[in-house]
Amino acid sequence: MDKILTFGRYLFPLSFLLYVGLHFGMPEVGASFIPTWLPAPLFWNYFTGVLILAYIISCLIGKYDKLATLLMALYVLLMIFIVHIPRAATYENDMLNIFRNLMVIGALLVYAQYATKDKRITG
Template identity: 40%
Template sequence: MAAPYTDSLPASAPRNTTRIGAAHVLFALVMIGLGIIGLIYGDFALVWQRIPIEHLPGQQFFAYACATIELATGIGLLMRPTLRLAAYILFVYLVLWLILLKLPAVVAMPQMEATWLGFGEIAVVLAGGWIVFALHAGALERRYLNFAVGASGVRKARILFALSLPMIGLSHFFYSEQTVAFVPSWLPLPLYWAYLTGAGSIVASIGLLFAIYPRLAATLEAAMLSIITLLVWGPGLITTPTDRTQWTAFVISWAIAGGAWIVADSYRGVPWFAMGGSARKLPIN
């Protein structure tokens, strides 16, 4: 098995600062959608943004503030003049989301896989936002946040993504009964699909960590998360189009898939079946 990879490009290497691809657009649209939902309902994104202190003073103010940040940064990511600033703000916002809202549960109940699942889901979103920030950072960020931008930042974001996938995949085994309930009724052998998708995330993690077909692994993971989003949450939008829970779950699920697509796109230009050194390079202009 190949050794765990490290990116061979220095943090000061040229970066793609002009390209706005489909994964980037999807990620931006998801943030816009999350912001719109927050502004409509004046609340956080249910379990994904659950406040540890339920009776925090000014909770609705913070909910509107978070929704505004999501909406503004999502729009900003779509326009080149504001792309750099929006990427920076969103990166900081996602880091705080993970540390303040998800890490405490893991620290308090590390034996509960559900806390790791919540952490892993938002970590995937952060990995996508981190790569956008790393590729579009300006001179100021390269000076003071050199460890988080350029090739170094992309490498760390990829590792975060890879380490997050087992947290998601293992939940399909720990909570197989609940996972089966999400499998569409028209699919045969629901337990098989629950285990298969869980195992798929774990295998993708191995491929990414050890540079074994990492582009293929990241792309298949992103595609799987997208299909799950459409099959699990899509039908509910048709049958109950006014259900806030359905919309929130649908958008958050797309945020997770969008983060995965950003990671997969960071391997653009790497051969699909590359391993080792040839799979460690970053696409640059």
């Protein structure tokens, strides 16, 4: 049973590969979520993809994984306020994105507390 549960430590960050694939495989879609007041939407799309990939690598190797997970939770929270709340008035799917992102934040915080290896950051 412990081996199955340990697998979750790797499965959870690897699930974010879907977002990396979307950011690099369909950059126009990711860029379309960037608010119009931010310049260079393609830059922000690729930059975000690189940061998500850095989060995944940090978790897999166990270096600064708690910090990376907390920063990922902050990123997802920012996406709620910068992207999804403004869009929720016109796109009904963005209300679902808000709820999904809140669940992801909760999972990230639990992961940071119980699954990360790097103990340099303590609560």
